[in-house]
Amino acid sequence: VTSVLWFRRDLRLRDNPALHEAAKDGPVVALFVLDHTLLKPAGAPRVAFLYRALRALDAELREHGGELVVRRGDPVNAVPKVVRETGAGAVHVAADFGPYGSQRDARVEDALGDVPLVRTGSPYAIAPGRIRKDDGQPYKVYSPFYRAWLEHGWRAPAATITCRVDWHSGADSVDIPQDPRLPADLDLPEAGEAAARKAWKAYRDKGLLRRYDDDRNRPDLDRTSHMSVYLKYGCIHPRTLLADLGDGDDTYRKELAWRDFYGAILHHFPESAREYYLPEFAKMKYARADTDAFDAWREGRTGFPIVDAGMRQLLGEGWMHNRVRMIVASFLVKDLHIEWQHGARHFMRHLVDGDLASNQHGWQWTAGTGTDAAPFFRVFNPVTQGLKFDPSGDYVRRWVPELRGVSGKAVHQPWDLPDGLPDDYPTRLVDHAEERRVALDRYGRIRS
Ligand code: FAD
Numbered sequence: 001v002t003s004v005l006w007f008r009r010d011l012r013l014r015d016n017p018a019l020h021e022a023a024k025d026g027p028v029v030a031l032f033v034l035d036h037t038l039l040k041p042a043g044a045p046r047v048a049f050l051y052r053a054l055r056a057l058d059a060e061l062r063e064h065g066g067e068l069v070v071r072r073g074d075p076v077n078a079v080p081k082v083v084r085e086t087g088a089g090a091v092h093v094a095a096d097f098g099p100y101g102s103q104r105d106a107r108v109e110d111a112l113g114d115v116p117l118v119r120t121g122s123p124y125a126i127a128p129g130r131i132r133k134d135d136g137q138p139y140k141v142y143s144p145f146y147r148a149w150l151e152h153g154w155r156a157p158a159a160t161i162t163c164r165v166d167w168h169s170g171a172d173s174v175d176i177p178q179d180p181r182l183p184a185d186l187d188l189p190e191a192g193e194a195a196a197r198k199a200w201k202a203y204r205d206k207g208l209l210r211r212y213d214d215d216r217n218r219p220d221l222d223r224t225s226h227m228s229v230y231l232k233y234g235c236i237h238p239r240t241l242l243a244d245l246g247d248g249d250d251t252y253r254k255e256l257a258w259r260d261f262y263g264a265i266l267h268h269f270p271e272s273a274r275e276y277y278l279p280e281f282a283k284m285k286y287a288r289a290d291t292d293a294f295d296a297w298r299e300g301r302t303g304f305p306i307v308d309a310g311m312r313q314l315l316g317e318g319w320m321h322n323r324v325r326m327i328v329a330s331f332l333v334k335d336l337h338i339e340w341q342h343g344a345r346h347f348m349r350h351l352v353d354g355d356l357a358s359n360q361h362g363w364q365w366t367a368g369t370g371t372d373a374a375p376f377f378r379v380f381n382p383v384t385q386g387l388k389f390d391p392s393g394d395y396v397r398r399w400v401p402e403l404r405g406v407s408g409k410a411v412h413q414p415w416d417l418p419d420g421l422p423d424d425y426p427t428r429l430v431d432h433a434e435e436r437r438v439a440l441d442r443y444g445r446i447r448s
Contacts, residue, residue: 001089002027002168004082006075007068008101009123010094010234011053012193013060015157017121019165022092027168029086030061030068033075034177037100043349044180045318049191053233054176056192066167070174076107083115086171094234095119097128097263098356099270123231124260125154125238128267138268142372145264146257157239188318188352189229196230197240203227204244213251219310219321220395225252228353229319231259259358265371266357272370273360274341281369281376283446287337296429297332298346300399303428305412306386307331309399316399318352323389329366330380334439335430340367368443376443379436386412400425 139145300311310324364370393411
């Protein structure tokens with residue numbers, strides 16, 4: 001009997017447990033549904049990356065005698081329609097644990113009636129909800145989660161397309177849309193499963209994984225793996241990365257565990273996608289976001305070089321270095337006093353790796369309102385952060401052309417240059433020391 005394999009954020013054929021399940025029963029229809037609800041909040045770079053990943057998947061399916069069936073609309077209608085048209089007896093998916101995805105799947109399950117929706121695997125090394133404390137409660141702190149995560153362990157990846165698949169072809173399909181118009185000069189990484197594996201191999205072959213612990217905080221060196229965009233759409237699964245790690249790669253393993261941890265936190269506390277994870281912060285006083293200050297932050301015109309470099313990297317590349325994500329997020333929340341949700345929305349629009357769990361909780365962590373909260377009173381100083389993590393100043397010069405004439409680390413304090421601030425670079429939007437006091441005062445008030 002025919003099965004539908006409904007791809008969502010698992011756009012690969014290798015090591016795909018749901019495919020393995022689907023292929024057991026007979027021919028497999030490969031389906032993707034273009035769902036407006038998910039596409040709408042994504043900016044052009046992420047949408048383009050998705051379309052390219054779909055094209056790569058379709059090309060690979062065609063090599064194996066299949067094809068990707070693409071439909072448009074609400075999956076609640078689109079998926080049962082494909083089932084009716086192909087006479088399928090089951091729909092196979094990798095489980096989605098996001099707030100929208102899990103509800104959508106429940107609705108699709110209802111609409112399918114007697115045809116089962118079979119969930120196998122997830123985008124995580126260990127599916128959200130699996131790891132719990134002895135009393136059955138979820139972990140809310142990362143370190144004990146990490147220990148339990150290691151102890152639980154994960155399956156080894158299957159290296160090949162797990163089984164012979166009899167791909168079904170001939171179902172109606174819309175074309176994968178043309179890429180939306182992208183900002184000029186935007187250089188997206190190559191999309192798809194083969195590209196993901198190639199990028200991961202290159203990262204290891206260059207010896208960068210071994211240097212990860214030393215170099216990962218240095219945006220000027222740009223030595224992180226850039227796997228986040230591939231993980232976002234499941235062009236590669238974290239299992240594949242974990243299987244290649246050795247004893248010395250603890251730091252990298254811990255980062256993948258953060259991804260699993262935030263996936264689990266969002267699953268247990270879906271409202272944390274919007275609301276303060278620590279509810280007392282809802283009482284805090286914040287500044288409005290419909291202001292010039294917010295625009296200056298978004299456009300990289302704050303007058304703080306490391307902040308501006310990061311915000312321009314986001315617009316120019318659809319990606320930002322993790323250290324700089326923390327610096328710009330702290331600046332929005334603790335220097336401009338704007339709520340993290342506004343920044344998170346801007347990130348979700350522009351990041352190609354934009355992922356609700358990692359993004360919202362990365363923001364809540366930096367804002368001091370999330371799990372493991374870096375305490376609110378830890379305010380990143382954009383100058384000392386710049387001097388420490390971009391000691392050459394190369395990162396700032398790469399993204400802020402107005403400061404390219406300034407050599408070395410002086411680029412982090414252009415207001416102190418002997419010739420004064422370059423004419424075309426903005427003056428500082430705020431006095432950091434003063435705003436830090438204001439932030440601590442806001443915090444003091446909700447504590448008392
Ligand atoms: P590497 O350093 O090579 O790390 C390898 C992988 O580990 C990453 O691909 C990612 O999957 C995982 N990882 C690393 N750091 C984290 C972390 N802090 N939290 C969760 N997973 C992590 N990551 C996203 O994937 N999508 C987001 O939308 C996102 N938004 C963020 C927003 C803020 C404010 C902050 C502080 C962090 C955010 N992160 C997000 C986490 C992190 O910044 C990115 O995963 C990382 O920069 C991606 O680059 P990389 O693949 O080169 O990372």
